[in-house]
Amino acid sequence: MNRRNYLVGMDVGTTQVRVIVGEPRSDGTVSVTGLGVSPSEGLKKGIIVDLEKTVESIAAAVAEAERMCGQSIASAYVGLKGSSLDLISNRGVVAVSSEDREIREDDIGRALQATRVIALPPDREIVDIIPREYIVDGYDGIRDPLGMLGVRLEVDAMIVTSRISFLRNLMRCVNRAGIDINGLVLHSLANAEVSLSADEKELGVFLVDLGGGATEISLFQQGKLRQICTIPIGGDHITNDLALGLRTSYFAAESLKLEHGRAFCAQSGNEVRIEVSMVGSKERRLVSEKEISRFIEPRIQEMFQIVREETIRMGWTELPPAGVVLCGGVSAMPGILDVARIYCNSEQVRLAEPDYLGIHNPMYSAALGTLYYVHRKQPKHFTHERGGKPAHRKSAGLWRKMKNWMGEILE
Ligand SMILES: Nc1ncnc2c1ncn2[C@@H]1O[C@H](COP(=O)(O)OP(=O)(O)OP(=O)(O)O)[C@@H](O)[C@H]1O
Numbered sequence: 001m002n003r004r005n006y007l008v009g010m011d012v013g014t015t016q017v018r019v020i021v022g023e024p025r026s027d028g029t030v031s032v033t034g035l036g037v038s039p040s041e042g043l044k045k046g047i048i049v050d051l052e053k054t055v056e057s058i059a060a061a062v063a064e065a066e067r068m069c070g071q072s073i074a075s076a077y078v079g080l081k082g083s084s085l086d087l088i089s090n091r092g093v094v095a096v097s098s099e100d101r102e103i104r105e106d107d108i109g110r111a112l113q114a115t116r117v118i119a120l121p122p123d124r125e126i127v128d129i130i131p132r133e134y135i136v137d138g139y140d141g142i143r144d145p146l147g148m149l150g151v152r153l154e155v156d157a158m159i160v161t162s163r164i165s166f167l168r169n170l171m172r173c174v175n176r177a178g179i180d181i182n183g184l185v186l187h188s189l190a191n192a193e194v195s196l197s198a199d200e201k202e203l204g205v206f207l208v209d210l211g212g213g214a215t216e217i218s219l220f221q222q223g224k225l226r227q228i229c230t231i232p233i234g235g236d237h238i239t240n241d242l243a244l245g246l247r248t249s250y251f252a253a254e255s256l257k258l259e260h261g262r263a264f265c266a267q268s269g270n271e272v273r274i275e276v277s278m279v280g281s282k283e284r285r286l287v288s289e290k291e292i293s294r295f296i297e298p299r300i301q302e303m304f305q306i307v308r309e310e311t312i313r314m315g316w317t318e319l320p321p322a323g324v325v326l327c328g329g330v331s332a333m334p335g336i337l338d339v340a341r342i343y344c345n346s347e348q349v350r351l352a353e354p355d356y357l358g359i360h361n362p363m364y365s366a367a368l369g370t371l372y373y374v375h376r377k378q379p380k381h382f383t384h385e386r387g388g389k390p391a392h393r394k395s396a397g398l399w400r401k402m403k404n405w406m407g408e409i410l411e
Pocket residue numbers: 012013014015016045046081210211212213214215234235236239254257258261328329330331332333334362363
């Protein structure tokens with residue numbers, strides 16, 4: 001059996017499917033050996049709407065990554081976007097069971113189980129419980145109560161729930177593309193791995209992933225993920241506005257946006273004239289960069305207005321000490337930082353700068369971060385080449401296994 005110690009991270013995004021292959025190093029970094037990207041045809045706003053097209057996109061990205069790294073891929077760690085997830089805070093309380101009042105693993109397990117008592121809509125299921133802090137006999141802020149003495153053990157936890165259909169469809173697509181799933185990693189955690197410093201996570205920071213179909217806001221504080229919120233607006237909406245405004249095709253609008261688009265209209269000029277094809281005619285007309293940006297600016301403003309509203313709704317009328325960090329494809333648009341700073345009413349906004357062994361583009365943060373996250377959490381892991389024995393067989397209770405993966409992988 002051909003066994004290599006390498007990791008595969010997969011991001012099934014609305015715009016693209018990305019597959020990154022990396023060899024974990026002993027210093028905690030990952031050396032990227034393969035990268036596969038394929039346009040994502042089967043997703044809208046982060047949700048799978050066409051199974052077959054999604055399977056094709058995944059297979060194409062995997063094949064490209066295989067060609068680049070020169071080895072076949074049988075399994076991968078797959079990113080999980082916040083749009084399918086909900087985080088709910090809940091508390092669980094138990095009496096410490098041992099006679100000597102020492103808190104054992106069993107007590108911690110029971111306290112976590114007690115947080116499960118929560119009313120859920122029928123289409124959602126708990127996929128994991130993330131403890132935030134423990135409280136022993138009223139003393140809060142305890143990160144690990146194992147071995148402490150106490151009578152009453154309380155846990156403040158984050159319950160991760162998911163829309164069942166989304167997860168099953170994602171897993172089905174990955175499996176149909178011939179790939180087994182080693183585990184699932186929240187995009188927020190993966191992005192944070194390559195975009196945020198430990199200090200920022202400790203102090204408090206909003207990580208805003210400006211994707212193609214949706215924008216995800218994650219709050220980190222005291223080193224932990226605290227909240228996630230997803231807004232169904234992303235770069236695709238900007239392209240759509242531009243296509244409608246200029247009466248051109250979506251495809252043409254996308255390339256105009258990438259080549260000439262600016263988030264701030266005032267930063268664009270009238271000098272450069274760009275030829276644009278018109279829908280339904282052979283006519284072409286000339287537009288300026290300013291005209292292009294005029295259709296982009298309002299949508300970007302709307303995005304940041306909603307981002308700010310959501311952060312206020314999360315309880316932050318003032319930004320947290322480490323402010324806001326922007327990642328995702330749209331964050332590469334020139335001028336975005338200026339708009340973000342105006343709407344956040346703060347200079348404390350920066351762009352994520354993933355610079356990991358040659359990968360700079362923020363579009364790869366989620367897939368790359370998945371590798372770093374898994375490497376940090378589980379330093380010993382193997383991905384098997386096709387023909388070898390995969391880490392998880394497809395047959396036995398996929399749904400149950402998935403929950404186990406979440407348990408393994410989430411903090
Ligand atoms: N330089 C750039 N300027 C402006 N927009 C850009 C630039 N680069 C990428 N984008 C836009 O970013 C979006 C894609 O971002 P990203 O790759 O993060 O999304 P995704 O992960 O596929 O989607 P999602 O996370 O919403 O499922 C597209 O709308 C693309 O046009």
